[in-house]
Amino acid sequence: MKDFFIADAPRFENAAVTSYFVLSSLQIRDRRTGGQFLSVTLTDKTGSMPAVMWDDFQESITPCSEGCYVKVQGQISRYQNKFQMALQRLRFAAETEIDPADYLPMTHFDIDAMWEELRGYVLNFANADLRRLVFAFLDDPEIAAAYRVAPAAKILHHAWIGGLLEHVVTLVRVCLATAPFYPEVDPDLLVTGAILHDIGKIRELHWKSSFGYTLEGQLIGHINIAQGMLADKFRQLDPFPQKLRVLVEHMILSHHGKYEFGSPKLPMTPEALLLNTLDDLEAKMQTLRNAFASAAAQGRGAGEVTDWVRSMERPLFNSRAYLTEGATPEEDITAAAGERTVDEPVVREDAVEEPGVVTEPAGGSLFD
Structure with a gap:
């Protein structure tokens, strides 16, 4: 073993x-x-x-x-x-x-607790139509089983079992904390978008022995998959308010924010704009944590930048570690909840060059 x-x-x-x-x-x-x-x-x-x-x-x-x-x-x-x-x-x-x-990394959080927290947010919706729409997904046994364990990505942010649920729960928390500052935003509509924006990833990705893309994921992608899943639920819930249907679908189709990032539409509503911004922020912060963990595993000091992070097109710098280097535990800043210590697998195709000759290790082999 x-x-x-x-x-x-x-x-x-x-x-x-x-x-x-x-x-x-x-x-x-x-x-x-x-x-x-x-x-x-x-x-x-x-x-x-x-x-x-x-x-x-x-x-x-x-x-x-x-x-x-x-x-x-x-x-x-x-x-x-x-x-x-x-x-x-x-x-x-x-x-x-x-x-x-x-072989598969897992969320550090309790999946059952996150699932109940997510359902609790939906129970608190003032809008009954949005509540029954989201529960049409969460109460679907096949969808729920996959949603609870799916990764949020193959390699980038939240690439572990339970990563999608962890990402969404964190995003919903951020949405609810932010929405009161923007009276133009409908909180129930925003949270609906946060819960459903990546629902297509349960069919875009596979996660048996490693993380990768299904054929459907490669040919269609999670945004278009989600649009189809929404259409199925709208038919099941008929009659469903047409105005809400259009607004929810727009958030799904625009949550990547730019055409070059795969969005069929650009965010045009207050909820879509805020969802795109907060989703991007939440993903980037997890990427940042992964880069810091990788640098620490390589033995880099607090005053050094990380390797080049391809998805963010820059190296990163751990300001907290830099400020608290050499501090006593009482003086240190409390670590952010949920920070991971597992290195994210980021492998460039050109990362391996031919090294010098490697000699056969001495001693017997335990290989067979």
Whole structure:
């Protein structure tokens, strides 16, 4: 069973390890000096690590594909301040050899408690039509089962089991705290949009052994999937007020904010504009937390910026850690509730270069 996790890499730098992982990406690439090599991404619940296999890999990967479990033997090294593994051996691993709980990261919060909190917000709606619309989703057994455990993304913010629910509950809290400052906004309509804006992700994503996109997700996308799900519920709830139907649908279609970000429409109502702004903020803050956790795992000091964060097109800087460096616990600033310490898997395709020759580790093999 698994006894080495991605998060353990700093303690095993330049050491040989043998462990199980999910193969979350697999590519055969051309070497600059001729020939080919295998480039993969190894994933477990603590993060992801790029790995390469230079020789004799064709037979090893024959039964493998993205999302399968593998057992590998390799040497940990650091390149451009990121850990990677040079593989000597790789084989397919049967599900009987692994514990699925080792491979998918999970929310740090109680899913049942978050679910009841979300339902409580809907129970407090003054608008009965919006209440019955949202409960048409939350009371649907198939939708509810997926909504409770789905990730919010494959790699970016809230990419863990329960991530979608965690993201939505946090977003609803922020919406309710913000709405009183803007009398133009209908709070029930805003919260309806917050709860339903990403509902299509329960069909856009899969999360069995790793996170990825379904065929429906790749061909249609979660915004269009959500529009179809809304249409189904409106038919079930007929008669439903036409004005509310249009406003709810507009929030779904515009919540990405810009055409280039995949929004079929730009936000045109107060609720749609606020939903887009707060949704973007909530996602960015989680991305920021992930970047800080990754920097800490790499051993970076409080006065250093993070690596370049591709989704935000900039490095980031942990001002709280910088201000409290060397402070006593009494002087430290209280950590934000829900801050994660698990490194988010962010792997660039060009992150692995051919290292120097890796020698075979001494001693016997525990691989088989």
